[in-house]
Amino acid sequence: MSFLFGGGKSVEGSVDPAKIEMAVAELDMITDVFNRLVNSCHTKCISSTPNNHRYVEGDLLKGESVCIDRCTAKFFEVNKKVGERMSAMGSAAQATGSFGR
Amino acid sequence: MDFSQFNGTEQAHMTKVIEKKQMQDFMRLYSGLVERCFNACAQDFTSKALTTNESTCVQNCTDKFLKHSERVGARFAEHNAGEWRSPHFII
Numbered sequence: 001m002s003f004l005f006g007g008g009k010s011v012e013g014s015v016d017p018a019k020i021e022m023a024v025a026e027l028d029m030i031t032d033v034f035n036r037l038v039n040s041c042h043t044k045c046i047s048s049t050p051n052n053h054r055y056v057e058g059d060l061l062k063g064e065s066v067c068i069d070r071c072t073a074k075f076f077e078v079n080k081k082v083g084e085r086m087s088a089m090g091s092a093a094q095a096t097g098s099f100g101r
Numbered sequence: 102m103d104f105s106q107f108n109g110t111e112q113a114h115m116t117k118v119i120e121k122k123q124m125q126d127f128m129r130l131y132s133g134l135v136e137r138c139f140n141a142c143a144q145d146f147t148s149k150a151l152t153t154n155e156s157t158c159v160q161n162c163t164d165k166f167l168k169h170s171e172r173v174g175a176r177f178a179e180h181n182a183g184e185w186r187s188p189h190f191i192i
Contacts (some may be wrong), residue, residue: 013110020111023104024118030181031126038173046169047141052156055141058164060172068169072176 033079041071131168138162 045067060068104112141153142158151159 012174015107015111015114019107019117023107026139027119027122031122034174034177035129038170038175041173042137042166042169045105046165047137053141055138055161055165058161058168060168064169068172069176072180073175076169076180099168 025041037072037075040075041068134163134166137166 045064049064104115107115124177138159145152157164173177
């Protein structure tokens with residue numbers, strides 16, 4: 001996503017607040033997505049399974065590992081799909097000059 | 102993330118920001134884990150000490166969560182490596 005930063009190298013020693021702000025926003029977004037991913041897949045693959053209600057096992061079971069892999073892949077797919085739908089809605093709204101409906 | 106467009110001062114600034122966020126993340130992970138494992142494991146309130154079962158449960162809960170998070174992190178990094186072409190991005 002380095003296209004977000006734009007521009008070439010700025011003058012040595014000076015700090016461009018806009019560039020920093022963009023980088024921080026990107027960092028925050030990535031961290032947020034990651035934390036949501038961890039929470040969602042933990043709920044779906046680990047804490048919801050009956051044998052984990054008392055945590056008799058500290059290692060990931062085979063089935064849990066497979067579930068995590070599928071869960072993350074699915075999460076990214078949903079992420080992409082929602083993004084596509086939203087940008088489609090956005091361009092449709094721009095074309096008609098209104099949002100929604 | 103790609104910081105090659107950043108000059109030295111900006112890179113130093115970002116390093117500080119990242120360090121601060123890592124600290125915040127760690128604290129959040131800690132308190133989140135306490136809450137998660139307390140809710141899952143603390144069942145018996147006839148005693149104020151954790152029972153043997155409860156302590157084992159807490160230990161397993163913590164281990165499992167960290168392993169879970171590690172695995173998700175690996176998949177996440179793989180995904181990002183493909184999508185965003187960002188060799189500097191480590192989580």
